Amino acid sequence: MKKQRAFEDFVHGIFLFLGLVTVGFVLLITVYLVIAGIPAIREIGILNFLFNIKWASTASEPSYGILPFILTSVYGTAGAIILGVPVGFLTSVYLAKLAPEKIRTVVSGAVSLLAGIPSVVYGLVGMMVLVPGIRRLFHIPDGASLFAAIIVLAIMILPSIINVSITALEAVPREYEDASLALGATPVETYFRVSVPAAKSGIAAAVVLGVGRAIGEAMAVMMVSGNAPNMPELFGSVRFLTTAVASEMSYSSGLQRQALFSIALVLFLFIMLINAALNFFLKRSKE
């Protein structure tokens, strides 16, 4: 009897330890980013760092303003959401409620594949197809722009939005839909007036998840956005928070390198905020 108990406790201990490993990594990254990110912010001054519109890290008189990166990340993410959410949302309603079994299988498979494509491949296709296309279509000297990045991001966030929305829509009790149909509402009316409102917290969670994916993406946007530290313009070359860190890290030193850590810290805070929002919606959709 006693031995059994000891074994149980031992296994519990192992599981607890493994669980704590994950927590440990999160803590480690947080602490490291804060420690590494604070010095440059101190030296540059937080207002100057966040709101100066000039980033010239290698100039003889360097300037470390990251407002262009913050705004580019915000605009880029917003643009991706504006394009991606309607497409993803309607696709999820179609797949969860309307699609015949065969079409559903094919489209769901394609969505899963889309989720599995490495971001560098998105970037490559964007670079070879999208960027020249934009250049020709809009008659601008270079197609590598915020606009190109928005389109790539919009496609990249589709799988998260579609999958999470489908889960939310499928969790709507069949009884709600039956009640609506029995009142003489058509199936499409039923889905939009009963199923979607009933799933709204889950769908909101899907959108927030999409925001998180978009704001954290680096590789694909670096390849299509031109990467110049300008204030964002739809058809101008821009640099995101993520790409600002990635593009200078390899050759940076001194304050410049410290400032890159500070950028990472700002990005990290954005992600934390988004995660808090995500947890809020997920919790509400469970209730």
Add this chain to the structure above:
Amino acid sequence: MNEIIKVTDLNLWYGAAQALRHVNLNIPEKTITALIGPSGCGKSTFLKTLNRMNDLIPNVRISGEILYKGQDIFARDVDVNLLRKEIGMVFQKPNPFPMSVYDNIAYGPRTHGIKSRARLDDIVEQSLKDAAIWDEIKNRLKKNALGLSGGQQQRLCIARALAVEPQVLLMDEPTSALDPISTSKIEELCMQLKEKYTIITVTHNMQQAVRISDKTAFFLLGELVEFGDTEKIFSNPADKRTEDYITGRFG
């Protein structure tokens, strides 16, 4: 008495399994008809055929004829949504929408094109009064309907069904999930409603059938064994199987 629904030689299959066999049944207007029988006998299936809710289940095949006010409900040009507006339904488990009491009742009328706020207000009030729940919840119209008790939710669902002005109300064991007090309220309500509506209710509760129904139909293994005045069915059934069932020998 006028017969509002006439069923002739109705057969229904779920895939290869036959769930209804040669059912013939005429339902008189403004009465309560109880459908009784053991589980799986086809009474719920029959009920859901009347407003074509069975259409939603894949692999259902139906033969025979159902006339509603002389119109074949399976005819090609029948608008199923209008049919379901005429023949409303209340489900076994109370299923209010996760929205306010007001929006629950207004859902049906809005679906059928009523937008005027004043008209909707009237309909909501009248429906809740008809469902004998107005006094209890008139101050909570803006509250979420899921906060009501089970019995209140079921009467709300009845009010919601009434709000689209149906002629017939189908009820699928409307009290089986409720406590005795809520059950007796719903039964009382049914007795009032038959002044204006034709009610067809599935019930497992024999006493309930006796208490509220004018006609009783006894189903067994997809067959309609016996149909007639409730009084006669329960005091002097014509078929031995009916007698065995109502005296509790099986089921």
